[in-house]
Amino acid sequence: MAKQKSISVPISKKKAPKYFNNVFISVANSIAKKVGANSVLIYADFSDNLDQFKELNSKSSIILATKDEETYTKAKKIFKNVLRVPKVNLTRIGKIKISVMKAVSAGLVVSGDKIVCLSGVQQFGYFDNLIVLDIGKEFEVFTSANLPGKKDKLKPEVFESVLTLAIELANQGREGRPIGTIFVIGSHEKVLQFSRQLIINPFQGYQKGERNIMDPQLRETIKEFSALDGAFVIQDDGVVTSAGRYLSAALNKEEFPQGLGSRHVAAAGITSVTNATAIVISESTGTVRIYKKGTIFMEIEKPTKKYLNT
Numbered sequence: 636m637a638k639q640k641s642i643s644v645p646i647s648k649k650k651a652p653k654y655f656n657n658v659f660i661s662v663a664n665s666i667a668k669k670v671g672a673n674s675v676l677i678y679a680d681f682s683d684n685l686d687q688f689k690e691l692n693s694k695s696s697i698i699l700a701t702k703d704e705e706t707y708t709k710a711k712k713i714f715k716n717v718l719r720v721p722k723v724n725l726t727r728i729g730k731i732k733i734s735v736m737k738a739v740s741a742g743l744v745v746s747g748d749k750i751v752c753l754s755g756v757q758q759f760g761y762f763d764n765l766i767v768l769d770i771g772k773e774f775e776v777f778t779s780a781n782l783p784g785k786k787d788k789l790k791p792e793v794f795e796s797v798l799t800l801a802i803e804l805a806n807q808g809r810e811g812r813p814i815g816t817i818f819v820i821g822s823h824e825k826v827l828q829f830s831r832q833l834i835i836n837p838f839q840g841y842q843k844g845e846r847n848i849m850d851p852q853l854r855e856t857i858k859e860f861s862a863l864d865g866a867f868v869i870q871d872d873g874v875v876t877s878a879g880r881y882l883s884a885a886l887n888k889e890e891f892p893q894g895l896g897s898r899h900v901a902a903a904g905i906t907s908v909t910n911a912t913a914i915v916i917s918e919s920t921g922t923v924r925i926y927k928k929g930t931i932f933m934e935i936e937k938p939t940k941k942y943l944n945t
Contacts, residue, residue, distance in 0.1 A: 636691040656682050658760035660691070663751050667695045670767060673748040674698050674792075678730045679706055681755045681762050684714055695751070698743055700734035700874060716743050721799045723806040725935075727764045730754040732935050735768065736798065736925070740791040746771035793873040794820060794912065795847045798925075801914045804861055805811045805937055815918025817866035817898050823876050826868050829908055833865045834879040850875040866901070866913075884908045902926040 666809040667675050671693045675689060679699040684738045685706075688697055700718040718737045725733060731752045740742040748770045755763045797818050803812045819826050838846050838859055846853060848869055857867070857875070865879040884904035895917075902913035907929030915924045921937030 645767045653684075653761075655761045655763070657687070659753055659765060662689060663753055663765055664691050666765070666767060667691065667751045669835060670749050670751075672751045672767070674738070674744060674750040676700065676731070676734055676744075676750050676752045678734060678752075678754040679710060679717075681753075681758065681760060682945055685710055688714070693860075698734075698738055698750075700730070700737070716741075716744075719795075721802045723802055725802075726932050727756060728766075729935055731764075731766060731768075732894055733802065735770075736933055736935075737768045737791075737795055739770075740798075742791065743771070754838050760933070790872065792849060793804055793871070795867070796873065797869065798923075800854060800857060801849070801916055801923050802935060804858060805916045805923050805935075809858055809862055812862075813918050814861050814916060815898060816861045816863075817882070817902055818870045818914045819866050819871060819880075819882070819902070819905055820912045821909040822913070823868050823870045825909040826882075826905060826911050827876070827880075828868070829884040829905060830880045832870070832877065832879060832889075833881045834863065836877040838875050843874045850876055861916075866905075881938045894938045898925065899926075899931075903929050911937060 663675055663677075666672070667669075667922055669746050674696040676698040678699070679688075679701045680703050682688075685699075688699070691697055692853050696716060697714055698718065699714055701707050701710060702719050702720045702722045707717060707719055716738075718734060718741070720730070720733050720737065720943070731754050733871055734754075735744060735750070744750060750768050750770065752766045752768060753764070755764045755925050797820055801818060804816070806812050844850075848857070851939065853875070860867075860878045863879045866878045867878050868876040882901040882905045885908065896919075898915050898917075902915045902924070903926055904924045905911060906913050913926040914924065916922075917924070923935040925932045925934075
């Protein structure tokens with residue numbers, strides 16, 4: 636079973652946020668020392684005093700995550716490891732999942748690490764959740780132990796760009812309608828061998844610089860094409876090879892969890908026969924699932940209405 640400790644404390648809105656932030660930071664520091672944590676990961680948007688994080692256990696690497704541009708700029712002047720997360724609504728555990736996933740893709744966290752995570756919800760404005768994760772043995776945040784390794788050529792910034800785009804689409808949809816689609820990243824030549832075009836490829840004929848997923852100007856184009864049937868195929872360096880691609884490789888139904896549709900079967904299948912990573916948006920639930928080596932690596936759930944404006 637997963638080695639996890641969780642503290643979730645109901646806190647009155649009348650209590651001073653600074654007081655409770657100090658309490659949780661103190662507890663996080665104590666736990667980090669006792670368990671020999673490699674890192675302390677903090678969703679920094681719940682504190683207006685970044686300097687207080689300097690006092691954390693010096694033996695643990697400090698990783699800050701934020702969706703606020705001003706906080707990001709300030710944090711980069713103080714700390715080495717600062718991560719941007721999507722500007723979308725996320726649950727407490729969703730904040731931790733996306734932050735840990737970005738830390739893994741950036742090489743800040745590896746299998747075997749113990750990390751202490753602090754998060755909360757924006758409507759309260761202070762920390763109210765602490766989780767200790769044992770990476771590689773934790774199966775609530777990571778649903779498999781298939782962490783990206785050194786053999787994966789995928790650039791962290793490419794993965795982060797696609798993941799951010801997928802979470803935005805899952806939360807916001809397109810023109811008020813829910814969206815379901817697949818992004819397949821890496822090993823594009825093999826992916827093309829195990830797939831075929833459903834429509835004329837809308838990216839064919841354009842220069843590579845015009846179709847790189849990291850170009851902010853391409854984001855709206857991707858969102859427009861996300862309503863098409865089929866998958867996006869993206870190279871290791873972020874160049875979008877095609878859209879509207881039918882993935883031929885599929886797992887047997889016996890090998891796949893029940894209740895998930897054809898997109899998920901296709902994503903599991905293509906990642907089982909290639910070294911690609913697939914990110915799937917569920918049209919029915921808005922859940923984002925990441926596939927690696929034929930299995931679900933992580934699930935990021937769309938928050939319910941009670942988390943809106945958080």
